[in-house]
Amino acid sequence: MKRATIYSIAEVCGVSASTVSRAFSRPEVVNPEVRELIHAKARELGYRPNKAARELATGRTGMIGLLVHDVANPFFPPLVRAIQRAADEMEAAVMLVDADESSAREVGLIKQLKGQVDGLVIASPRSSSALQEAAEGLPAVVVNRRMRGFPSVVCDNTAALTEAGRHLEDLGHRKVALMCGPSASWAARQRAATVRAWAQGTRVTLVELGSFAATFEGGREAARALVGSGATAAFAFDDLMACGVLSGLAEAGVQVPGGCSVVGCDDVLLARAVTPQLTTVTAPVDRLGRAAVDALRRCIAGEQVRDVRMDGSLTLRGSTGRPA
Known part of the structure; x- marks a missing residue:
């Protein structure tokens, strides 16, 4: 069986060889229906474009x-x-x-x-x-x-963080800590603004702590500040910080969730590996x-x-x- 080429595919599809070439090198300029036909026939015939030649022709590195x-x-x-x-x-x-x-x-x-x-x-x-x-x-x-x-x-974690705040309020928490992440982090600023907006108009007093590094040790540092705050629940900037908070609270003899509830953000694998498993926002x-x-x-x-x-x-x- 002959090896498929752009010329044999062009003949089967009823298009020019240059159209077949563009379907692989510059697919955005080929009519979508024609492009899909060419790609389908190429798969059927076992054709694979020459990647090195295509990159040389387009000036791209791949x-x-x-x-x-x-x-x-x-x-x-x-x-x-x-x-x-x-x-x-x-x-x-x-x-x-x-x-x-x-x-x-x-x-x-x-x-x-x-x-x-x-x-x-x-x-x-x-x-x-x-x-x-x-x-x-x-x-x-x-x-x-x-x-x-x-x-x-x-x-966008706005709706999920707001839901987390309502969850804490429904559980009976009336003093909640916001453990802020790095000041240079756009995500930290957005998450902090969302938690502040939720707390307004609720029965909850929001206590802001930090900023803290988005690291396990940053979380342990945040836990030390949390213990003296009087808060019974806390938002951590992310899950890595939250896991450090869990460690710091355990070291201080504070049970989770009885002594303090903790909410993370991102839902990384670590959030499911700690004890207790972390309530968090899943991205x-x-x-x-x-x-x-x-x-x-x-x-x-x-x-x-x-x-x-x-x-x-x-x-x-x-x-x-x-x-x-």
Whole structure:
């Protein structure tokens, strides 16, 4: 059996060989029905495009960059995997780089990536104006933050955090602590604003503590402040901080949830591995990663891309209960 070529596929589909070539190298410029026909026939005939030749013809590398603020944070590994899977489907490789919690390093890494990647997914960046300048001319999408000049893919936790607040109030909590995350974090500011908005007009007194680092040790530090606050429940910035809070409360002899209820955010694997399991806001990480890659693909193709917003959902577990 002869090896399938763009010419044999063109003959079967009744189109030109150049149309078949564009269906693989520049699919956005081919009529969707024609493109789907070409791809279907290519699969049927066992045709696979020459990736190296396609990249040479288009001037593209076949590589997308993924910049994360802190790869050690358990929120990021599932997001990295989701982005890799989505990139595989568009036959792109992913170059992962870690800013190691440094805004200056974020900017430097973006400058280094120029020319090596076709586009960039930036997850939870801390810097803003300098980052925009560094990424100028490079198609880029921001995940977990809204930032002027870039399409964004974010999880909106407003409804879920408000529901968590009502849950605590219904349980009988009347003094609740807000343990703020890093001041440079867009997500921390958004989550804090949501909790403040919920507390207004309720019977609950909100006590603000921190800011604290979004780390396990940051959570242990927050727990020490929480113990002296008089609060019977607390919102942690994220699950990693919340797990540190659980550890610090246990060390101080405070039972959870009887002595203090704890709510996290993100629903990372660690939230289900601790005892008691953590009540938290679940982020649709797989969908976020897929949406980020799709948005970046369209940016690379020169299309206008709108921001994408997805809702988080409240997951109730053992770390919240009635105050003793």
